[in-house]
Amino acid sequence: MRYRRLRLTLSRQRALWGLVFTGGFIIGFIAFFLGPMIQSIKFAFNELKINPSGFTLTYVGWENFRYALRVDPNFNQVFVETTLRILTDIPAVIIFSFFAATVLNQKFRGRTLARVIFFLPVILTAGVIYQFESGDILHELHVIATEEEVLYSSRVVTSLFLRMQMPEGFTQYVIMAVNRIPAIINASAIPILIFLAGLQGIPFSLYECAKIEGATGWESFWKITFPLISPLFLTNIVYIIVDSFTAPGNRLVELIESTAWGRNIYGVSVAMTWMYFGVIAVILLLVFAVLSRRVVYMEE
Template sequence: MISLKPRLTLTGKRALWGIVFTAPFTIGFLLFFLGPMIQSFVFSLSELEVTPHGFNLNYLGFENFRYALRVDPSFMRIFTETTIRILTDIPAVIIFSFFAATLLNQEFKGRLLARVIFFMPVILTAGIIAQLEAQDILHRMLAYVADQEDTIATSRAVVQVMMQLRMPQDFIVYIVTAVNRIPDVINASAIPILIFLAGLQSIPSSLFETAKIEGATAWESFWKITFPLISPLFLTNMVFIIVDSFTAPGNSLVTYISNAAWSRGIYGVSVAMTWMYFGAIALFLVIVFGFISKHVFYME
């Protein structure tokens, strides 16, 4: 390489350094991502048999996909349930995290402590803990008691009011499920809050000062300055939330797929399920991207 140096232009040299710096990723991508990805596609079309010295593949065509969709007892049910749950959570998480970020961006006593706590779910709600909490009798009991005593009672009253106001039934159902899932929504919001908060703090304060001098109220400058400048982050967060909730370890479909491979030993079917799952994620991302990116405002 030293002998090459004098002959390279500056651009050429910088390009070479770029390749050097990103080389670990290129290697890792080829060996531990693209390779396995291709293999997994081959597996999804075959029956996999593990032997002491390696593994054998028998070509099956689309049999694994057919099995997952038609024969497997619960794949379709869990697939639809998980997808619908995630889709209903997304608006709630977005709205909550934006709201929380505006709250944490204001000046008040104990703001630092509030931030520390709001970001804590990053630590507290990870794989193993979430899994064990679901099994735990005390957690369930307390949740149950709370449901019995307060939540159900209030939500009944609220639902009755909403029904008397002739609100559409789907809307009422959505609100009630969203309310019952408040803890999940809050826990899923930690990183979106972080992203929104970073965005809020990157808005130059001179804009607000100008607006104030020109006579804009706080309400107006919120909608005319904060909201447009923050709007690209709605897209970032949307993508983050979709990916994060689809691949979260506590997700029941993910658990089901893992079980298919490790407990039931049907590797091919498990991989076929993941491909369909990935297809669904990709579809949502494309729709969200196409829909939101039109309404997003970029400063530059």
């Protein structure tokens, strides 16, 4: 049996294969992302009622947004808090994970064990566990004890920093970061992984070359390691933000979910999410605007 074959140029053929391979995503995107997203815009301006046979929408204009901002007792506070937390976490996690990755990249005894433990938070961060821990007296006692210690030592650190004429805001930030060390370490597991993979991708010959030319370790760090790793700062910031959506202890997400499933005012919860997304988008745009020019890409 002979059939007429469609004659395609090679590039057309490859384009077709490209569609075959990525087609699953395109279908999924339309069905399970774009569609729901358009619906969620509709829901934000409507009152949604679910009944056994389907759902009804009644147009309410900006009422849902007004409710979230003016009537809901918690939203404003939690919203600002969550946004500030993301903004403050980004530098802390980035600095810590970059530092940890450079340390883990060095050769020392017990490095494998250290790596195994550093990546442990990847499997230990479950929402349910977090919930349990925050209700647990033992855990609470530990938290209170460390907070007291931090409070005490923070006084020492503050006076030291003030004597060194550090800006007040910086001092505050350091103390806040110290207070949240466990959370920051847990959030750092995957950023460390990403930085580590990047560090290992830098060809050793570059360092050798620099050494022969007489560069010190400090110089080759800032002139070789830092620029070559710089694209990963962007990757990691994006990852930290994405991770914060599902991170246990994100109070805004909890509020949004309880608004939807606890109080059944779906329109309001969707309106809250849109505001959340708006702020995230602004943060991302700012980060890109500031960083994208300074990032160095190695030529391939």
